[in-house]
Structures are given as structure tokens and as C-alpha cells.
Amino acid sequence: MNKIKKINLIIIPTFLIFIILTISIYFYKQNQNKKNIINYSKFINMVEQNKIDTVYLSDFEYIKVISKDGKIFYTENPRINNFKEKLLLQNVRVKENDGNLLNSIASILAFGILSALILGLASKKVKSQSTISSLSNIEYISKSSNKITFKDIAGNEEAKESMLELVDFIKNPEKFSKFNARLPRGVILYGPPGTGKTLLAKALANEANVPFFAVNGSDFVQVYVGVGAARIRDLFKKAREKGKAVIFIDEIDAIGKKRSLKADSGSDERDQTLNALLSEMSGFKDSEGIIVIAATNRLDVLDDALLRPGRFDRHIEINLPDIKARYEILKLYAKNKPISSEVDLYKIAQMTPYFSGAKLENLINEASIIAAKEESEYINYDHFEKAFNIVVAGFEKKDRSHITKTDKKITAYHEAGHALVTKLIAPEISIKKVTIIPSTKGAGGYTLNIPPDKMFKTKKDLLNQVKIAMAGRVAEELIFGKENITTGAYSDIKQVTSILLNMIKEYGMIENTGFLNYSIVEENNLINNEKIINVLKDITDELYNEVYNLIQNNINRLNLLAEYLIENETIYEDELNKLIN
Ligand SMILES: Nc1ncnc2c1ncn2[C@@H]1O[C@H](COP(=O)(O)OP(=O)(O)OP(=O)(O)O)[C@@H](O)[C@H]1O
Numbered sequence: 001m002n003k004i005k006k007i008n009l010i011i012i013p014t015f016l017i018f019i020i021l022t023i024s025i026y027f028y029k030q031n032q033n034k035k036n037i038i039n040y041s042k043f044i045n046m047v048e049q050n051k052i053d054t055v056y057l058s059d060f061e062y063i064k065v066i067s068k069d070g071k072i073f074y075t076e077n078p079r080i081n082n083f084k085e086k087l088l089l090q091n092v093r094v095k096e097n098d099g100n101l102l103n104s105i106a107s108i109l110a111f112g113i114l115s116a117l118i119l120g121l122a123s124k125k126v127k128s129q130s131t132i133s134s135l136s137n138i139e140y141i142s143k144s145s146n147k148i149t150f151k152d153i154a155g156n157e158e159a160k161e162s163m164l165e166l167v168d169f170i171k172n173p174e175k176f177s178k179f180n181a182r183l184p185r186g187v188i189l190y191g192p193p194g195t196g197k198t199l200l201a202k203a204l205a206n207e208a209n210v211p212f213f214a215v216n217g218s219d220f221v222q223v224y225v226g227v228g229a230a231r232i233r234d235l236f237k238k239a240r241e242k243g244k245a246v247i248f249i250d251e252i253d254a255i256g257k258k259r260s261l262k263a264d265s266g267s268d269e270r271d272q273t274l275n276a277l278l279s280e281m282s283g284f285k286d287s288e289g290i291i292v293i294a295a296t297n298r299l300d301v302l303d304d305a306l307l308r309p310g311r312f313d314r315h316i317e318i319n320l321p322d323i324k325a326r327y328e329i330l331k332l333y334a335k336n337k338p339i340s341s342e343v344d345l346y347k348i349a350q351m352t353p354y355f356s357g358a359k360l361e362n363l364i365n366e367a368s369i370i371a372a373k374e375e376s377e378y379i380n381y382d383h384f385e386k387a388f389n390i391v392v393a394g395f396e397k398k399d400r401s402h403i404t405k406t407d408k409k410i411t412a413y414h415e416a417g418h419a420l421v422t423k424l425i426a427p428e429i430s431i432k433k434v435t436i437i438p439s440t441k442g443a444g445g446y447t448l449n450i451p452p453d454k455m456f457k458t459k460k461d462l463l464n465q466v467k468i469a470m471a472g473r474v475a476e477e478l479i480f481g482k483e484n485i486t487t488g489a490y491s492d493i494k495q496v497t498s499i500l501l502n503m504i505k506e507y508g509m510i511e512n513t514g515f516l517n518y519s520i521v522e523e524n525n526l527i528n529n530e531k532i533i534n535v536l537k538d539i540t541d542e543l544y545n546e547v548y549n550l551i552q553n554n555i556n557r558l559n560l561l562a563e564y565l566i567e568n569e570t571i572y573e574d575e576l577n578k579l580i581n
């Protein structure tokens with residue numbers, strides 16, 4: 001704002017002077033012209049009668065003429081092509097430019113001022129544009145005006161825990177630097193849109209009592225090389241001026257995408273911006289207490305340079321809320337609204353699988369609007385239902401909110417299969433959670449298991465891994481029939497193939513193929529591909545049947561697990577163990 005004012009202080013007076021000057025010159029001329037004006041035909045007569053000494057040609061409306069008897073007068077400028085020649089033929093002296101000193105000075109002056117003004121304006125404009133845009137693109141929330149706390153974010157318990165740790169890093173960096181511990185400088189929050197990544201960053205700033213600076217990665221992608229990098233430096237400079245701070249970069253992928261081998265047109269600029277970001281981040285000291293939080297929907301598209309230690313080396317996944325989290329979010333936004341007592345928010349949570357926090361907030365808001373329009377006293381089920389249709393209809397196709405009950409059931413059985421077989425054949429593997437909420441770890445749902453920490457894997461471990469991977473498909477086949485198996489096992493099949501192939505080619509663990517390293521065999525062109533494929537098929541058939549029988553014998557447990565998942569969407573270790581035993 002200050003800069004804009006300064007610019008106005010220069011431009012406005014200059015402009016005024018220019019206008020006043022122009023007007024005065026104009027009036028001066030008008031008056032002067034009106035002094036001795038003779039009409040053109042009279043002037044031509046005088047030329048023909050040889051009474052004219054000099055004519056001053058100009059672009060003005062009137063031209064200056066000096067008669068042989070020394071009188072000065074003006075006549076209308078005929079603006080004809082061969083005017084000069086005509087005069088010369090009549091022995092009239094012709095001077096170009098009307099010989100008026102004032103006019104010349106005025107022209108030079110006017111020209112000078114005008115060019116100075118244009119130049120000045122142009123440069124000021126460029127400057128002010130870049131200041132304005134970089135200023136307005138940084139969202140700044142001061143310490144005192146940030147009101148978001150971790151309590152305003154429902155669900156995402158693991159993420160909140162990690163963020164709480166960061167509060168301590170920002171508040172007491174000395175505590176850690178005493179031990180020479182390298183503090184996290186950058187954290188990446190990744191997950192689907194609208195799941196509260198921005199909220200988490202704001203809450204972090206507030207709880208650590210530091211200012212919050214936010215930018216969007218796509219704002220740095222500019223046509224002009226160097227602008228993005230300059231903005232990054234500007235951003236960090238502003239943050240440093242405040243001492244400690246949280247810097248939030250949304251959509252980091254816009255500047256931090258993996259560099260492609262083929263240089264595309266925008267890559268130069270993006271590289272410069274990315275490099276500026278990396279060098280700013282390695283530039284601040286641990287004791288400074290500045291933390292950069294970046295958000296993206298996908299971690300796998302980011303350039304490795306960003307993810308290295310000392311940069312964004314902490315990655316926190318933010319998931320779509322499960323039924324409990326959705327219930328919490330709904331309660332949060334229903335707090336200050338007149339919701340009818342007939343409305344059970346848990347039922348709304350059940351209705352809304354795959355809704356993000358943002359969509360839930362949107363749902364309640366739409367319901368309130370409908371209730372208000374109807375001048376109803378309370379927000380009731382009817383309003384929620386209408387709102388639901390509005391919100392769902394507004395979704396894009398790629399959105400998962402339209403997922404049918406059948407899809408949910410398939411995913412539940414598939415994941416239940418993985419979990420059940422894990423517990424039955426490898427109880428030493430702990431299953432942290434099973435969920436049918438999709439995430440970056442799995443398209444349908446996923447089972448998060450942690451194998452015991454040991455240096456070597458046994459043949460049995462590997463075969464168990466294969467069986468666990470097969471269990472999803474097996475459960476699908478058992479429950480829905482051979483014809484109705486789905487593409488959901490896509491990555492499981494990849495995993496099975498790669499483990500078994502390694503067992504044959506690298507580990508010499510399969511009897512039929514022997515104690516051989518098949519990569520070396522292959523290098524020597526000795527490989528018999530068909531044999532390996534046949535061995536692979538035999539093993540998978542055998543293992544698949546084993547898993548099939550195992551699940552069939554435990555079908556009640558599978559049903560129990562799947563039903564629990566359909567109802568609750570997520571199941572944690574304790575409940576899982578209880579259900580299976
Ligand atoms: N877990 C949550 N608890 C409470 N509100 C939430 C939650 N998740 C999302 N919201 C609501 O959704 C809005 C959008 O969330 P936010 O901007 O933090 O999402 P985001 O993950 O940063 O999304 P994007 O990736 O689109 O930037 C929030 O302002 C809030 O109203």
C-alpha cells in the first residue's frame with residue numbers, strides 16, 4: 001500500500017504540470033493566432049502580387065507570414081502537398097517550422113515531459129505490478145489474529161500429533177540445538193483436497209504463536225523467467241522480518257514436480273523457482289524457528305530434490321475422514337446452528353462416505369441455506385437430504401462420493417481378506433489399521449501392517465507375504481463369485497508376481513528352478529522363459545488354493561470383519577484382534 005502511495009506522489013504532480021503546460025501553450029497560440037489573421041485567398045493574392053517575403057510552414061492551424069513591408073500576420077494552413085513548391089516558384093522564402101521560439105521550446109518541453117512521463121509510468125507500472133501481485137498473493141495472518149486451533153480440526157489424529165511436535169520445535173529451538181539435533185525445516189502434508197491441510201498449518205502457527213504466511217505454488221509459475229524465484233525470496237524475507245514464522249505453500253507440485261527429461265517450455269522458470277526455494281530453505285538456521293509446510297494431493301509427483309534431508313523431509317499423510325471423523329466434523333460445524341433434535345449426525349456421517357471435511361462443511365452450509373429459505377425454525381432431515389443432493393450433484397465424476405454400496409462392500413471384503421489371512425498365518429505382523437477409505441496407499445482401501453524388524457526374510461515370510469496379497473482377491477471370489485472378481489487386486493497381483501519372481505531369479509528358493517541366479521543366466525542368453533512362467537503359474541495356483549481353503553474355513557470371521565468395516569470404515573488393531581479371536 002505504501003509503495004502505491006509513493007508512486008502516486010510522483011505521478012500526479014508531473015501529470016498536472018504537463019496538462020497545465022499544454023493548455024497554456026494552446027491558449028497562447030490561440031490568442032497569438034487570432035491577432036492578425038488574413039484569409040487564405042487574400043494571402044494568395046498577396047503571394048501573386050509579390051508582397052510576401054517569408055512563409056513559415058508548420059503543422060499548426062495557422063501559418064506565420066512576413067510581408068515585404070515587415071508586417072507579421074497569420075493565415076490558414078492549406079495543408080496541400082505542393083504548397084512549398086508553389087511558394088518557391090513565386091519567389092517566396094519558405095522556412096519550415098514556424099520559427100516561433102516559444103513553440104519550439106514548448107514542443108521540446110512537451111516532448112521531454114511526455115517521454116519522461118511515459119518512461120516513468122511504464123517502469124513504475126512494472127514495479128508496482130510486481131509489488132502489488134506479490135503482496136496480494138501472500139496471505140498473511142498475524143500472531144494475534146490467528147484463531148485456528150487444533151481443536152477446530154476434527155479427525156486426523158496422527159497428523160495432529162506430528163504437528164504438535166513441531167510446535168515445540170518452533171517455540172524452543174534452543175532446546176534441540178543444544179543437542180545438535182537437526183530440526184525439521186519442511187513438512188509435506190499430502191492427501192486429497194479439502195481434508196484440512198491448510199487448517200493444520202494455520203493451527204500450527206497459532207499454537208506456536210508465530211505469524212502465518214501462505215502462498216499458492218501456482219502463483220509462482222509465471223511467464224517471465226525469474227519472477228517466481230524473486231517472489232520466493234520476497235516471501236522468505238518477509239517471514240524473516242517477523243522472526244519466527246510458519247510459511248505455507250499450497251499446491252507445491254506446481255513448482256516442485258519431478259523434472260522431466262524432456263525440457264518443456266515452462267521448466268526453466270520452474271527450476272529457478274524450485275532452486276530459489278531450496279536455497280532459501282537451506283539458508284536459514286535451525287535456531288531461527290521458521291518452518292515451511294507444503295501441501296500437495298500427491299507425494300509421488302514431487303521432485304526428489306525437495307524430499308531430501310534438510311528440506312521437506314517429513315511427510316504427513318492426511319486422509320479422507322472415516323465415519324467417526326466425519327461425525328466429529330459434522331458436530332463441529334453443527335455447533336452454532338439450530339439443528340433439529342430429530343437429526344442424528346451419526347446417520348449423516350453414515351450417509352457420507354468419501355466426503356472430505358470441506359464437503360461436510362459445505363453440506364451443513366447448504367442445509368442451513370435451505371432451512372433459512374423455507375423460514376424453518378430448525379434444520380431438519382429434509383433439509384439435509386436436499387443439501388446432500390445439491391452437494392453430490394456438484395461433484396466431479398472423478399470424485400468418489402458417488403461410490404455405490406456394492407463398491408463399499410467389495411472393498412470391505414477385499415480388505416477383510418487381507419487382514420484375516422495376516423492374522424491367521426502371520427500373527428507376528430501387527431496390523432495398525434484396516435480401512436476402506438481410499439488413500440494414496442491403496443485405491444480401494446488398505447491394510448497397514450508392520451512386519452517385525454529383522455535382517456533376513458525367510459522363505460516362509462515371503463510365501464506368507466504372497467498369500468496375504470492374494471487374500472483380497474480370494475475373499476472377493478468366495479463372496480461374490482468367480483464372475484464378479486474385480487480390478488481391485490491389481491497391485492496385489494503385481495506384488496505376488498514380483499516376490500515369486502525374485503524367489504526364483506535371485507534367491508534360489510524354489511525347488512523346480514534350483515539354486516541359480518537367473519539374472520546371470522539371462523545375461524548369458526541361456527534362459528528358458530517358458531519354464532519359469534510355468535513354475536510361477538504352478539506356485540501361484542497352489543498358494544491361491546491354500547488361501548482359498550483357509551478363508552473358506554474362517555468364513556464367519558471374514559463376514560464379521562467385513563461387516564464391521566462396512567459399518568465403521570476403519571478398524572484398529574485392538575478391535576481387529578478381538579473380532580478375530
Ligand atoms: N478435519 C477437518 N476438520 C474441520 N474442518 C475441516 C476438516 N477438513 C476440512 N475442513 C473444512 O474444509 C475447509 C477446507 O480445508 P483446507 O483448506 O484445510 O483443505 P486442504 O486440505 O488444504 O485442501 P486443498 O488441498 O484443496 O488446499 C476448511 O476450511 C474447513 O472448513
Ligand SMILES: [Zn+2]
Pocket residue numbers: 414418469472473488489492
Ligand atoms: Zn488388496
